[in-house]
Amino acid sequence: MPPPYLTAPTSSDPRPALSLFAQAPSFLSSQTSSWWSSLPYPLSLFLNTESQEKWASYENLFLACLRTGDHETAYACLESLTDRFGKTNDHVLALQGLYQEATAQNTEELEEVMKAYDEVLKDDPTIFSVRKRRAALLRSVGKSAEAIADLTVLVDASPTDAEAWAELADLHLSQGNCEQAFYCLEEVLLVMPHAWNMHARLGEVVYMSAQKMDGGDQMKALAESMRRFCRSIELCDGYLRGYYGLRLTTGRLLEVLQGAKKGQLTASDSLAGDLAPPSIGTVKKLNELATSKLAEIVRRGTAGEKGWDGYSEAELKAARELIDSDTQKIQR
Structure with missing residues (x-):
């Protein structure tokens, strides 16, 4: 297991930052108390413990x-x-x-x-x-518009900068530009095709776009969103956000598919893009899988079992509320 100093604190969970903050005095003391630190330059450089891990x-x-x-x-x-x-x-x-x-x-x-x-x-x-x-x-x-302009210049000069593309996607999404955000996230995946969180993020963007559509366009978007979430959990089996998105997407897609089966869509609407729409049976199985996995993550994550303690309280709470809302619908 790597030393805690080698793990950068994440922006979503304050606990790693607090843990590192508590250990900062001892780490700095160990670096300055070494006998070579008192030597004159450049001898101090030759005898110092130079490494990437240190910096x-x-x-x-x-x-x-x-x-x-x-x-x-x-x-x-x-x-x-x-x-x-x-x-x-x-x-x-x-x-x-x-x-x-x-x-x-x-x-x-x-x-x-x-x-x-x-x-x-x-x-x-x-x-x-x-x-x-x-x-x-x-x-x-x-000044989001200026930030978008700045990052656009950056990605034009460095098109393989995945971090810049991801930030640009987030900025476009904050302005309601789903199509531009979709394009930026696809650029991220060209550089990092196995980034499961980016697949899930792309699924979220497509799902949000689907809420503004109807008919076959909505079916196509929901099916695409479902596939993106499936890819994210294929790459990371315990990814809560991926299962949450899959549960949400399949639930809505089931409603749309059942409406199409009852003839609520026109003949032209039923053609959901280039790919045939998924069957109701397939979507139901994926929905059940997502629900089952979410329940397991909530149960074991809340209990703090070893290997299941990396989830934040907010994530577990959101997953529990989604499962509970489905239970209440069934009871009614």
């Missing part, structure tokens, strides 16, 4: 401390990274900007950070890490 740990601690509000420790980590890689390093520039964003007290200070990003990009427009931070800052202050 990854510093960066992860920096991010965790920023999230928990420990700006002093975060700054100490940032100083160590700056000393090692230099003030002009692309990644260090982005981390410095992130620190300034996190410690800004008002809009005026955020504008100063934006100006600093502009100056960096004016000298070198190819520093993509700074361009990403600039786009993130634009989004955080409500």
